[in-house]
Amino acid sequence: MSTTSSVRLHTTVLGEGRTKIIVPLMPGASSEVPAALAALEGQPVDIIEWRVDHVADPELAVGVGVALRTSTSLPILLTYRTDREGGLGTLPDDGYAELVARLLRLELADAVDVEYSRSAVAVASLLDAAQAAGVPVVASFHDFHTTPAREALLGHLRAQDELGADVLKIAVTPRSSVDVAELLGASAAASAEFGKPLIAISMGGLGLVSRVAGSVFGSCATFATVGAASAPGQVPAAELAPLLGVFDAE
Structure with missing residues (x-):
C-alpha cells in the first residue's frame, strides 16, 4: 500500500509499506506509565496513541507526557477526545486547545490528533501550534451513531x-453491511x-473488515489493543498483525 505522500512520525512512516498498528495508552497518572509500557513489550506496535483525556486533572498531563517520552522510543500520537467523541474529556474548546498546545511546545508528541469539527478558532490555533512544534496533524472526524x-x-x-x-481520518458507526x-x-x-x-475505520464488530483489510482501500494504519480498547471494535494487536499481513502489499 502506498500513497502519493508520506508522513514520518519519528521512526515510523505513514503512507509507506505495511499497515501500521496504533495502540492507545490511557494512563491516568505518571505512576501508571511503567505498567502501560511494559504491557507493550513483544507486541506488534508501531505508534502509541496517548489519550490525554484519561488524565482527569489536566495539570497532571505534563508529568504523564514526560514519563511516556522518556520511557519509550515509540512514536507518540497525542489525542484528547471529549465525551462527544467517545472520550472522557470535558474541557471546552479553548481549554482543550490550550492544553494540547502546551504539550506540543514541551515536545511530548510526534504527531497530534485534531478533531476538525471543533470550533474554528481552536482548530486553527492547534494547527499553528503543531506547525511551530514541527509535528504532523492527524485531522479526524467521528460519528458514533451512523455512517454518513x-x-x-x-x-x-x-x-x-x-x-x-x-493525515486524514474518519471513524464511523455502521448499521448494515451497506x-x-x-x-x-x-x-x-x-x-x-x-x-x-x-485512516478510515468502520467501528464495531460489523466494521472489522475495515480494520483488517483497510490497506486494500487506501488506509495506512489501524488501531488495536494491548489491554483496554478506546473505541468499539478494536481487537488485540497480536491477533490483528498476522491478518494485516494477508492483505498488505509490500
Whole structure:
C-alpha cells in the first residue's frame, strides 16, 4: 500500500509499506506509565496513541507526557477526545486547545490528533501550534451513531485536506453491511483524490473488515489493543498483525 505522500512520525512512516498498528495508552497518572509500557513489550506496535483525556486533572498531563517520552522510543500520537467523541474529556474548546498546545511546545508528541469539527478558532490555533512544534496533524472526524453517505464522508475528508492536515481520518458507526461498503468506498476514493495518508475505520464488530483489510482501500494504519480498547471494535494487536499481513502489499 502506498500513497502519493508520506508522513514520518519519528521512526515510523505513514503512507509507506505495511499497515501500521496504533495502540492507545490511557494512563491516568505518571505512576501508571511503567505498567502501560511494559504491557507493550513483544507486541506488534508501531505508534502509541496517548489519550490525554484519561488524565482527569489536566495539570497532571505534563508529568504523564514526560514519563511516556522518556520511557519509550515509540512514536507518540497525542489525542484528547471529549465525551462527544467517545472520550472522557470535558474541557471546552479553548481549554482543550490550550492544553494540547502546551504539550506540543514541551515536545511530548510526534504527531497530534485534531478533531476538525471543533470550533474554528481552536482548530486553527492547534494547527499553528503543531506547525511551530514541527509535528504532523492527524485531522479526524467521528460519528458514533451512523455512517454518513459516501459523498458526505468525502466532504469531511476534503475539509480536512483543505485545512492542511497531514493525515486524514474518519471513524464511523455502521448499521448494515451497506454502511461498511460506503466507508470503504469513500476511503478508496479519498486515497486517489487527496494523495495523503488516510485512516478510515468502520467501528464495531460489523466494521472489522475495515480494520483488517483497510490497506486494500487506501488506509495506512489501524488501531488495536494491548489491554483496554478506546473505541468499539478494536481487537488485540497480536491477533490483528498476522491478518494485516494477508492483505498488505509490500
